[in-house]
Amino acid sequence: MSMPALSVRVARKTFGGLVAVNDVSFDVRQGELLGLIGPNGSGKTTLLNLISGALKPSGGEILLGGQPIGGLAAHHIAQKGVARTFQLVRVLPSLDAEQNVMAGAVFGHRRTWGAEARALARELLHRVGLGGREHVPVSAMTYIDQKRIELARALASDPRVLLLDEWLAGLNPTELQVGISLIDELRREGRTIIMVEHVMDAIRTLCDRCVVMSSGVKIAEGRVEDALSEPEVVRAYLGDEDA
């Protein structure tokens, strides 16, 4: 069996007395799209922050291709090959579309520069559906276009693992279809992706497997249909009485 792309081993994060991530473990295989789901406040984004280095784990280990990355600085982790998008979209407002994407190509896992970085940025803008808009200031773009910029920026580093933090949130139904097919393309391309998502349709269509969290604890893991029908998952989402 080949080595998992990413392993989370008894990862733990506490804020004072609050245990936001409570000894969570799971593996992500090469080329897999793993859904990370759970009710609000269950610790999904915190877990993503531990992987990307935005937060340091209080305990446990995170391995990228067998190499420990837990507790490294965010820029080290990015250079080793973890790229992410943010729950609340974060673009670089004073730069144009092309420069935004180039930021991902220049400093990250794939370090390009000059004409090469520019060409890569153009190619990716085209990929996410923003071809021909290279020099539009991103502050003038719509929400979904800013999300596309963020995705292109993350892809520009050619990451070994891509983290999508509610990338589909806030899109209208038409945009949602576009967004889902975009992620689907990435999956078919063989990208390894972890997506935190509330849009259940997207999880069902896209994910190979999913991990369900509740109150910081992993309560289920497996094929999407199986995981979602586990009693504990139903209880976490709908409350005790309905279970």
Next chain:
Amino acid sequence: MSPLPFNLTQEELRAGAVGAALVIVAALLPVFDQAYYLALGVNIMLYAALCTAWTLFSGPTHYISLASAAFFGLGTYSVGLGIDHLPFPLLVLIGAGCGAVLAGIVGVATLRLSGVYFVIFTLGLAELVRQLVSWGQSKITTRMGLYVFTDFTEKHIFWMLLALTVLVFITGWLINRSRLGFAMQVIGNDETVARHVGIDTARAKIILFMISGAFIGIAGAICAPRYAYIQPNSAFNPTISFLVVIMALLGGTKRLWGPLVGVIPFTILMDFVTAKFPNHTSIVMGIAFLAIVYFIPNGVTGLIEQARTKLRSRMGAPAVKPGEVQP
């Protein structure tokens, strides 16, 4: 605006030509006057170099450094202590090295802190260095000052400062074209994103602060022969730090040439005030500082840019990229 053209753009060529012409005109000043206007010219050149060097770091990071006097004083003292033993150019390099090392230490210690703490730390540091030098001098040399005798006259100092200013500009331009410059643009926009695309933000800021500190150290070294007699109170004069901030903010720190727009009128104003009302310079500085921060936070160049944007949008043309302050 794009950070990465490897060939010169038309705009860059034009800016280079205008810059070269201005430098030639400025270089001719000592030919026409060797007295009042040259002295004023030296002051303007000094602050042009200092403010541009300060802006290299503070422009993109928005960190206000009040440590300029410390870097400057170290440069001055490098010359003061070594002038009898080593050639002047070497002492200038030592001054640059001292400035860079001090900036590096300050950077490692404080750049992880947020803005306000950085301001206070740099102010306190400059004062600490001054006190340490005074103390060291009284213990070791048992004198309060150092004599610096050279063959340099005012015009030589003017030319050296002009050359330094040019060097700072070229460095700034090269930085803007480099990975470091692009990294600073990303950091200025969103530091979290910067970290997550793989930028070592602390390292980038420290490198930039060291470059800035080195140039300020060089300026101090060049000015040592002008003072002839060096004391801690003049070499590490905190007024230098404050004037640098005021002039740079008056001009605007978004563009490398922004500070120049503040330096020229303000140096002339300060010259006038020092001559006519020597006891009221601090009041003028204070009022100027308040006025700038209240009324033109983006500096004169910021005002010009705003006016241009407004004009263009009124004329129906698409507005240029807005250059507001980043959140």
